């Protein structure tokens with residue numbers, strides 16, 4: 097699914113065939129989750145394949161590398177160029193792009209002086225589908241922000257996301273809503289959450305969440321449309337009594353939620369602000385938002 101015989105990836109400073117890449121079993125990241133990654137999407141637009149918010153994603157990657165003291169020997173611009181070359185080499189217009197900065201052989205619990213950059217891309221339709229999602233409140237909490245920065249995409253942080261998704265699926269739900277350590281709604285396993293009440297939007301504040309790039313775009317789109325957005329601590333009860341809710345993230349894009357545990361949302365998608373913003377987001381990513389040429 098992620099690669100074929102022809103796929104090309106960027107690995108250890110060069111483009112190579114994906115099937116030729118071999119990773120050492122002594123890599124520090126493999127054992128301890130001490131690595132960072134990103135997830136970006138390229139869309140076919142009138143000015144060719146365009147990576148949505150490429151700079152913002154690579155700046156977040158640089159921030160994560162600094163936070164963890166993992167050396168990153170590429171600038172944000174270098175990373176953007178590698179991502180565009182990767183799309184060209186694989187002849188992709190619409191694709192999901194996955195950079196991973198990982199640490200090579202080192203079994204000590206101390207920072208490496210070396211790192212290896214991997215970047216791969218594949219066709220990945222929105223992974224949560226197009227129907228209204230059934231979700232449940234997870235018993236697995238978001239990681240404690242005092243133990244590891246939760247505003248960075250750190251490999252090891254995703255263990256709790258996988259556990260939360262496994263739990264939700266085992267109970268017959270599609271996605272998990274995770275709480276923070278104080279019992280407030282935080283986010284889904286790999287996406288942010290908004291709920292709608294009386295025509296206004298509410299979303300948990302930064303602190304325990306990965307305040308995503310899509311979340312920010314949705315907030316900007318809402319404000320442009322005079323839809324009020326408030327960042328606040330959200331209780332389970334508030335979420336369950338909402339008119340509608342949605343998840344936002346690069347992989348899920350905007351996914352509308354139909355229910356949380358036994359509570360079903362009543363609002364019709366077509367009349368909801370969430371539905372309106374999902375449509376605006378889809379239009380935005382396919383528009384030539386960063387033209388390859390300038391009209392003077």
Ligand code: PMP
Nearest residue numbers: 286287288306308309310345346
């Ligand atoms: N939370 C987590 C844990 C994520 O992995 C993601 C996906 N990157 C998000 C939220 C959404 O972030 P973004 O909109 O930047 O993709």
